[in-house]
């Protein structure tokens with residue numbers, strides 16, 4: 001609740017109507033009292049109350065009538081509240097038309113409690129008064145003229161500041177003129193009851209009227225709608241008649257939107273002028289001369305007797321807000337301030353000021369997604385953008401499953417916010433193809449593989465938290481997919497196989513014969529698996545399960561190891577990799593699949609001093625070594641021959657040979 005007061009506790013404002021689209025009627029809750037309270041150069045008080053939040057609870061207690069009558073205007077837009085008060089507004093103390101003091105109480109609902117702030121501001125005249133000053137406010141018209149009354153001002157009491165009516169004249173009356181016709185005169189009190197205000201200050205006569213009064217008339221000047229109120233104030237003293245002709249004339253043009261520009265128009269000469277008029281224009285309380293205004297993007301043109309001001313919709317100084325119905329929209333609001341100084345042939349100056357709040361229609365705000373997927377990276381990568389700062393992403397549904405998406409780049413799937421230099425932002429979403437939400441489709445016929453991802457983004461418009469969704473579908477198609485290739489490497493102690501980690505590796509399984517290669521199998525058999533982000537390295541040490549041996553001599557032999565790639569689903573063998581390496585022989589005992597056992601053994605410590613390996617035999621004396629050197633012998637024999645006793649340890653075998 002905000003109320004203005006000076007002497008008595010009068011609630012001045014009890015309701016408000018707004019220009020904004022639906023749902024924006026209530027902006028309330030002040031955080032701290034008016035920190036920005038200026039005397040503006042255009043002879044107005046301005047109070048900016050920032051940081052309001054809509055709590056949906058209440059409405060500003062403003063009566064439109066009282067504000068219009070008294071010279072106040074409260075603008076509530078996009079979470080900001082601005083109060084403008086004329087220097088001649090009700091309850092403002094006026095010292096010689098030079099110093100003005102404005103008092104008001106601001107009552108704020110803060111967590112259900114009323115908090116009152118007593119505020120005041122004293123302003124001295126920033127620029128001298130013109131002979132005539134006309135203000136076209138949003139809710140009223142005000143005209144003040146220099147008082148040139150041949151009559152002394154008499155103050156009866158010191159407090160009695162308003163010398164009204166002028167004491168040397170009596171019986172003031174007002175007569176309105178409409179479309180050239182005089183309406184019957186009425187007394188001032190009757191006029192005041194109808195919402196008009198006449199005020200007599202030390203040096204000026206003031207007239208204020210709301211728009212749309214019965215005595216006003218609307219017309220068109222050079223194609224621009226204009227409202228005019230012509231009030232003739234008169235009084236008689238003996239045979240003198242004193243008259244003041246007030247003409248309040250304002251452009252009613254509401255603004256139009258034309259192809260990226262907000263346009264406002266006013267007739268060039270609402271008041272008589274020679275050709276040398278001066279124009280200033282600005283947004284949100286600022287006012288600059290025409291030349292500087294042009295540099296800031298205003299386009300001020302004259303055409304067929306009208307002044308036309310064009311502003312790019314995103315010009316600096318605007319307010320904007322996102323809005324969602326079926327899709328995302330944005331509208332832009334301009335607090336236009338326009339001033340014209342006109343000088344007539346008698347060198348009398350009229351300063352004409354307009355305050356206008358212009359709003360664009362809801363302009364569609366395009367939302368797009370950009371497919372940044374690079375198939376080799378093994379993930380979907382999609383950019384969603386670009387949003388103004390009051391729109392945020394809150395959730396993502398991937399193929400119908402609400403995904404726990406965190407805004408970090410380490411999780412998977414991951415979302416990162418990307419801030420663009422022009423104050424917009426977007427989001428990059430990365431979903432690995434192997435993520436369980438991704439739909440896989442394999443066409444054996446085409447040898448093609450397809451990943452499908454439907455994304456349903458949930459976005460909200462702040463601060464109302466209005467949701468909307470954006471949908472997109474991604475597909476990644478792979479053709480000629482083949483099983484991963486194994487790259488074998490021989491070493492002294494065994495064979496290693498390197499497999500590059502690829503996005504499709506999980507479609508296949510590696511097996512050794514019929515046995516699936518798992519970490520458990522590897523541990524059991526003494527294989528080692530090393531996996532990093534690049535590749536997987538399987539090392540099978542010599543003599544572990546799965547080797548085949550050939551051409552064994554005392555100096556060397558061949559060892560082979562085979563790895564099969566099987567279809568993960570059908571278990572069919574898709575490819576096989578056999579690697580044969582040459583190893584040097586020291587001692588060994590191996591069996592081959594055709595039922596032969598081959599043994600190379602160092603006999604030096606078992607032989608008598610003069611003995612030679614060539615003279616040894618197995619238990620069966622006919623089984624002689626195939627090959628010998630100074631210390632070693634190589635025996636090769638069928639498993640069921642040579643009286644062999646099958647044991648696992650070489651030493652036992654040797655003992656049984658020699659016994």
Ligand SMILES: *[C@@H]1O[C@H](CO)[C@@H](O)[C@H](O)[C@H]1NC(C)=O
Nearest residue numbers: 101103104118119120121122
């Ligand atoms: C105006 O406000 C100031 C504080 O902001 C206060 O000190 C001063 O007394 C007030 N003056 C009047 C006349 O209320």
Ligand SMILES: *[C@@H]1O[C@H](CO)[C@@H](O)[C@H](O)[C@H]1NC(C)=O
Nearest residue numbers: 222223302303304305306308
């Ligand atoms: C100016 O007015 C004339 C006559 O009314 C009209 O023909 C012309 O189109 C107008 N020019 C523009 C730019 O509106």
Ligand SMILES: *[C@@H]1O[C@H](CO)[C@@H](O)[C@H](O)[C@H]1NC(C)=O
Nearest residue numbers: 407408409410411414416417
């Ligand atoms: C993740 O983001 C941080 C900063 O937000 C950046 O330093 C880091 O390099 C990023 N990591 C990756 C893998 O993109």
Ligand SMILES: *[C@@H]1O[C@H](CO)[C@@H](O)[C@H](O)[C@H]1NC(C)=O
Nearest residue numbers: 314386420421422423424425
């Ligand atoms: C903001 O910048 C982005 C990236 O440069 C651009 O695509 C977008 O159109 C710009 N948006 C506006 C409103 O200027």
Ligand SMILES: *[C@@H]1O[C@H](CO)[C@@H](O)[C@H](O)[C@H]1NC(C)=O
Nearest residue numbers: 395397456457458469470471
């Ligand atoms: C997108 O998700 C929202 C809820 O998260 C749901 O209401 C809406 O129907 C979804 N849209 C589509 C087209 O699936």
Ligand SMILES: *[C@@H]1O[C@H](CO)[C@@H](O)[C@H](O)[C@H]1NC(C)=O
Nearest residue numbers: 371373374375474475476477
């Ligand atoms: C997205 O990008 C990928 C990789 O470049 C491409 O295969 C796919 O066809 C694109 N389009 C869609 C709609 O996913």
Ligand SMILES: *[C@@H]1O[C@H](CO)[C@@H](O)[C@H](O)[C@H]1NC(C)=O
Nearest residue numbers: 501506531532533534535536
């Ligand atoms: C190896 O690591 C990659 C990436 O770190 C992973 O995708 C793959 O599933 C891992 N392979 C095995 C067999 O653990």
